[in-house]
Amino acid sequence: MKKREYSAGSVKQSFWFSEFRKVVSLINKGKTLNEIKELNIEENLFAAPTQERAIQIFNTVSRRVKSLDQSIYQLFEQSDVSTQKIIAIIAIMKTDSLFFDFIYEVYREKLIIGSDELVGSDIRIFFKDKQLQSEKVASWTDYTLRRLGTCYKTMLMEAGLTDRASGNRKILKPILDKSLEQYLNENGMEMMIHALTGVR
Structure with missing residues (x-):
């Protein structure tokens, strides 16, 4: 497993489970991450208080989702x-x-x-x-x-x-x-x- 540089970025982040689940669900429905990114800006998918926060949540959650092989997305929804x-x-x-x-x-x-x-x-x-x-x-x-x-x-x-x-x-x-x-x-x-x- 490739090691990333240590970061204190977690202080600005959360577990964001429902957001993670929403992104995986949309991918399983055929959406790309770019399409989800646009949807997030247009519809505030995660009910974030500001657009800046909405973008930050998407960037973090999409990075987490991308870190996993696509074969786990179906398993995720069935679990x-x-x-x-x-x-x-x-x-x-x-x-x-x-x-x-x-x-x-x-x-x-x-x-x-x-x-x-x-x-x-x-x-x-x-x-x-x-x-x-x-x-x-x-x-x-x-x-x-x-x-x-x-x-x-x-x-x-x-x-x-x-x-x-x-x-x-x-x-x-x-x-x-x-x-x-x-x-x-x-x-x-x-x-x-x-x-x-x-x-x-």
């Missing part, structure tokens, strides 16, 4: 909501290297050691380690890192990978749908399976 949310989080992991590392190095490790709680210090330690490994991350302010941490926790919760507790979050290990697992294996994405299910 239950919990599997659809797993596919959406995989797309985020594919387009955001730092978020992927967070899932792989923090969430997966928790599953491996049998810990069922995600605590604030887990996130702080993760970013401290990344600051030592990356000059780019080292240049970010504490405020940016705090916002990123909050964003990551929210995405995990919205994907159904943790509960909604306001303090420490209970980790909810997903059960991967067999068809999704097969797709990931066939497309060289075994790391996603390991990250989400706690495989060494």
Whole structure:
């Protein structure tokens, strides 16, 4: 899996699940991404408060959708909501290297050691380690890192990978749908399976 440069862009983004689902549905109905882009400007597909926000949502969501092979779009529409949310989080992991590392190095490790709680210090330690490994991350302010941490926790919760507790979050290990697992294996994405299910 090709690594992208670390980015703090997630602070301006959300899980955007219903938007992701809408784009996949339109592609399955035969629309191209360019046509969806035009529709978004003409009809405000995502009910965004401003056109600038509508464009930002489309750009982010379309990048996530494009990161997946087209063969998954039909599987997405045939899947239950919990599997659809797993596919959406995989797309985020594919387009955001730092978020992927967070899932792989923090969430997966928790599953491996049998810990069922995600605590604030887990996130702080993760970013401290990344600051030592990356000059780019080292240049970010504490405020940016705090916002990123909050964003990551929210995405995990919205994907159904943790509960909604306001303090420490209970980790909810997903059960991967067999068809999704097969797709990931066939497309060289075994790391996603390991990250989400706690495989060494």
